[in-house]
Amino acid sequence: MSSQVYDCIVIGAGIQGSCTAYYHAKNNKKTLLLEQFILPHSRGSSHGQTRIIRKAYPQDFYVRMMEDSYKLWAELEKEAGVKLYRRTGLLVMGAENGQQYPRVKDVLLRNRVPTVVLKREEFSQHVPNFNLSSGDGALVDTTAGVLYADKALASIQRLFQSLGGVIKDGQKVTGITPGAVATVTTVSGAYQARSLVITAGPWANTLLSLTGLGLPLQVVKINVCYWQEKVPGSYDVQKRFPCFIQLESQEADQHIYGLPSNEYPGLMKVCYHIGKETDPDERDRQTDQSDIAILQRFIARCMPGLVPVPAVVESCMYTLTPDSDFVLDHHPTYRNIVIGAGFSGHGFKFGPVIGKILYELSTGQLPSHDVSPFKISRFQTPAKSAL
Ligand SMILES: Cc1cc2nc3c(=O)[nH]c(=O)nc-3n(C[C@H](O)[C@H](O)[C@H](O)COP(=O)(O)OP(=O)(O)OC[C@H]3O[C@@H](n4cnc5c(N)ncnc54)[C@H](O)[C@@H]3O)c2cc1C
Numbered sequence: 577m578s579s580q581v582y583d584c585i586v587i588g589a590g591i592q593g594s595c596t597a598y599y600h601a602k603n604n605k606k607t608l609l610l611e612q613f614i615l616p617h618s619r620g621s622s623h624g625q626t627r628i629i630r631k632a633y634p635q636d637f638y639v640r641m642m643e644d645s646y647k648l649w650a651e652l653e654k655e656a657g658v659k660l661y662r663r664t665g666l667l668v669m670g671a672e673n674g675q676q677y678p679r680v681k682d683v684l685l686r687n688r689v690p691t692v693v694l695k696r697e698e699f700s701q702h703v704p705n706f707n708l709s710s711g712d713g714a715l716v717d718t719t720a721g722v723l724y725a726d727k728a729l730a731s732i733q734r735l736f737q738s739l740g741g742v743i744k745d746g747q748k749v750t751g752i753t754p755g756a757v758a759t760v761t762t763v764s765g766a767y768q769a770r771s772l773v774i775t776a777g778p779w780a781n782t783l784l785s786l787t788g789l790g791l792p793l794q795v796v797k798i799n800v801c802y803w804q805e806k807v808p809g810s811y812d813v814q815k816r817f818p819c820f821i822q823l824e825s826q827e828a829d830q831h832i833y834g835l836p837s838n839e840y841p842g843l844m845k846v847c848y849h850i851g852k853e854t855d856p857d858e859r860d861r862q863t864d865q866s867d868i869a870i871l872q873r874f875i876a877r878c879m880p881g882l883v884p885v886p887a888v889v890e891s892c893m894y895t896l897t898p899d900s901d902f903v904l905d906h907h908p909t910y911r912n913i914v915i916g917a918g919f920s921g922h923g924f925k926f927g928p929v930i931g932k933i934l935y936e937l938s939t940g941q942l943p944s945h946d947v948s949p950f951k952i953s954r955f956q957t958p959a960k961s962a963l
Pocket of ligand 1: 588592593612747783798800892919922
């Protein structure tokens with residue numbers, strides 16, 4: 577066992593664990609970040625080149641957290657000297673008389689987020705090569721855009737190390753002994769710390785079971801689909817094509833989202849916001865493609881400039897909570913163990929603000945945002961008895 581006692585050990589070096597470790601190190605805490613795979617890797621939820629960043633949410637608390645997150649991303653960009661964000665705007669479409677679109681619109685306007693509501697007759701002038709469904713409204717969250725995910729993750733890990741933080745990768749955690757000084761055992765060593773933060777993404781419940789806790793989390797595989805432009809450049813980021821979210825549609829209950837062609841020239845990323853359950857250790861044994869069939873129908877109807885057969889399909893995973901809100905909380909039995917989990921396919925954009933909140937929780941400070949929507953106690957299922 578290493579003789580050093582860290583202030584904090586963070587388990588899991590995805591975006592949430594890396595941001596949490598960074599805020600600890602920035603505040604002079606001796607911090608160890610443990611990762612089961614050799615970095616970088618594509619086995620969790622934070623890999624890939626791009627993610628959407630937006631304030632368009634149906635809940636005010638996410639808008640307020642995003643106000644902070646945008647500032648923190650800008651600070652990280654400056655500190656790292658790497659461009660991590662590209663403003664494209666986010667087109668939001670959904671039934672004018674539906675459940676979701678009017679709520680997103682109200683929340684954006686109430687929070688004075690710079691928003692342009694598009695009239696149906698001017699839609700195609702602003703958004704070429706896209707058919708707005710009948711009965712749908714459309715608006716643009718103008719500050720939204722693309723985050724360069726892989727670059728962001730690598731930059732934050734580098735900043736963490738430059739602040740004295742230690743990353744040990746290829747170190748799968750296999751045991752946790754809680755206590756005022758907790759011991760974490762990995763495949764090749766044992767480490768001690770006064771506090772632990774568990775940010776294990778799709779493996780959250782595997783890790784939490786080592787502490788006697790189980791959360792109602794479901795891991796699903798997402799087919800990340802890229803679609804070829806029939807005319808090169810039609811949906812290109814250089815031509816200021818926006819990101820988009822289609823809320824409920826005739827093809828699907830869940831939303832469909834897209835990012836302009838950018839990381840793979842000539843290919844636009846369009847995905848369905850749900851997938852089928854999988855085991856994170858055997859992700860690609862899940863081969864269901866019903867989401868791709870939904871996307872094909874949507875693309876054929878609404879995006880006539882794309883070939884309606886995916887050119888490239890990659891894999892990623894979501895870890896869903898029953899209400900799609902995150903888990904940011906202390907362990908119910910061990911206060912010096914803090915949990916960040918269940919990011920439900922929309923957590924990347926919040927990385928820095930989540931890192932800051934988990935740092936605040938693990939150092940006993942009042943969190944800078946209301947964390948009541950993220951408490952473990954909201955789940956009906958009682959936590960399994962502690963060890
Ligand atoms: C296809 C797709 C599109 C998405 N689009 C968006 C978007 O547009 N905008 C947005 O905001 N969000 C988006 N998300 C969601 C976002 O990417 C995730 O919410 C976020 O990456 C979750 O990060 P994490 O750190 O919780 O998990 P992960 O990135 O999975 O990190 C957890 C880490 O813990 C490690 N670990 C697990 N068990 C152990 C162990 N025993 N020992 C050591 N290490 C361990 C894992 O190996 C992993 O590296 C998307 C996700 C996907 C899959």
